Amino acid sequence: MFENLSERLERSFKLLKGQGKITEINVAETLKDVRRALLDADVNYKVAKQFTDTVKTKALGRDVLNAVKPNEMMVKIVHDELTELMGGETAQINVQGQPAVILMSGLQGSGKTTFSGKLARKLKSEKAKRPLLVACDVYRPAAIDQLKVLGEQIEVPVYTEEGNRNPVEIASNAIQYARQNHFDLVIVDTAGRLAVDEEMMDEIEAIKKAVKPQETLFVVDAMTGQDAVNTAKEFNDRLDFDGVVLTKLDGDTRGGAALSIRTVVTKPIKFVGTGEKLDALDYFHPARMADRILGMGDIVSLVEKAQKAIDEKEARELQKKIAKNQFNLEDFMAQIQQIKKMGNIKDLASMIPGVGKMIKDIDIDDNAFKGVEAIISSMTRYERQHPEIINGSRRQRIAKGSGTTVQEVNRLLKQFDDTRKMMKAATSMKNPMKMMRQMRRR
Structure with missing residues (x-):
């Protein structure tokens, strides 16, 4: 959502990048571009003008700390004013009454x-x-x-x-x-x-x-x-x-x-x-x-969605399995189902800071896991619980049963193995530098 506006605002702030300080001239130039971005986003003209006038007043009336760059200060001011423009506080719904x-x-x-x-x-x-x-x-x-x-x-x-x-x-x-x-x-x-x-x-x-x-x-x-x-x-x-x-x-x-x-x-x-x-x-x-x-991004909302979708008891059990290196493809499939419950995959990814911009031109739909699910579903229960036994002939059977290729089955098993190693390392090593060294060796 709001991809066009986000991109335009980012370009506007670049006008201040490299500037030593905020001045009336560079603020005016930046906010002229911000106002255009808002109007292109179909924002009411009076609202857009009032918004940029307020930002200009606050920007020129604020001393920029040496540690803060002018463009970073402008982003902070615009963020605060956008929040205020949309209502400031989260509004509650009144459900008091009988009924x-x-x-x-x-x-x-x-x-x-x-x-x-x-x-x-x-x-x-x-x-x-x-x-x-x-x-x-x-x-x-x-x-x-x-x-x-x-x-x-x-x-x-x-x-x-x-x-x-x-x-x-x-x-x-x-x-x-x-x-x-x-x-x-x-x-x-x-x-x-x-x-x-x-x-x-x-x-x-x-x-x-x-x-x-x-x-x-x-x-x-x-x-x-x-x-x-x-x-x-x-x-x-x-x-x-x-x-x-x-x-x-x-x-x-x-x-x-x-x-x-x-x-x-x-x-x-x-x-x-x-x-x-x-x-x-x-x-x-x-x-x-x-x-x-x-x-x-929006990490808070992402965490809230995860908390609603993921059962705490299941999460604790999963952590124990990862620590004992018992995480298997049945667990992997269960995690995919949990992620799908949280909503649209691309929307979820865009909540992670910096990721939204990276994936804005990439089409990620709700069927992103369809091939993975088909492959895992074509395995026997024993194979899902013990993926290390899946040899060449089993891979051919799984590929045929899932309507995929042996190469896709191989790729999934390799990704799963790498994921399992990383999860094991993350839970068993208290020293983060040691963990990063271990992962690089692999």
């Missing part, structure tokens, strides 16, 4: 229904909530069926009223049903239109008045850029919503919506959708997003 009610709003196609399912799954898992999904989109063909399918996948009930075409009545009845059946969270999925219209606004205003939600969220497709910001303003003027949800952020190479929307509607971005899978939903962290925009 707590969350109302969805947005245009058709913004991803409201999918987000409703993702949010129910997230709050059920992380906050031990008992959610009820409510289908109030009585206009779009198959909208109710879509919500039912999502409900089945995440094991959350869906409240519907077949034949009732009054969404206000459906929403009100759903709240009563939730109270009677001890649901402590109600997520109301409403209808959208292809464009903002009076009828749509009147209807959602009426639903909000009827259910008195703790949270009203505006869901918008991040890839629509400035259009997303304009639509958010129209909705906020009528609904006074509590927060924004940016969907499809993983496909947004520009970043205009994320960088403009907070300033224009003065409401925080609370969630971002980062993929099609039901677990591809994150809280929006302004500082972490600023890190990613400036090519600094």
Whole structure:
């Protein structure tokens, strides 16, 4: 995400590289390029101008330490201002109430229904909530069926009223049903239109008045850029919503919506959708997003994803096996499955500082491990547990069974052997220099 903006900002900061100090002339030149980068990223013009004016004031008013280079100081100032521009602190969602009610709003196609399912799954898992999904989109063909399918996948009930075409009545009845059946969270999925219209606004205003939600969220497709910001303003003027949800952020190479929307509607971005899978939903962290925009990676989010995907007990058992040199191909396959649970491979790799830039032109899809999985699956259980027994004839059989070549099987076994040696060295040697020497000898 934001690849284009990240690249442009990096070029802008190079204008200060090699400069002895920050001056009004070189700052003006740098920020002129930064402003162009923001405008090309579809950031609102007033927001871009206000942003660069603030950065200029802070840059010229700050003494640069001898140990800090001018371009590094500028990166720090821009990082802090980007964080502030996107809201500063991570915004929380209010789920207090019996039941707590969350109302969805947005245009058709913004991803409201999918987000409703993702949010129910997230709050059920992380906050031990008992959610009820409510289908109030009585206009779009198959909208109710879509919500039912999502409900089945995440094991959350869906409240519907077949034949009732009054969404206000459906929403009100759903709240009563939730109270009677001890649901402590109600997520109301409403209808959208292809464009903002009076009828749509009147209807959602009426639903909000009827259910008195703790949270009203505006869901918008991040890839629509400035259009997303304009639509958010129209909705906020009528609904006074509590927060924004940016969907499809993983496909947004520009970043205009994320960088403009907070300033224009003065409401925080609370969630971002980062993929099609039901677990591809994150809280929006302004500082972490600023890190990613400036090519600094996002190690904190990567660690959080790993903690959710990896079972602690399994991790401890695995560490013991590595220490005893008992790590085998079954363990290797299990680790691949854990990595896949964490999300899109390229997106994960881009969270590591410096890696995002290296892989920006490399296509890494979710099938990256497909060949490896096919090869390991074509082995017998004994072969997976004792890979050292895999001789020439076994390799030929495995290649044939997996639809690959003997060379690919050889390459995998070599990579696995190298990985096992490195893991063993990392766990058994306390002296890091000694470990590096050992690895070089291999």
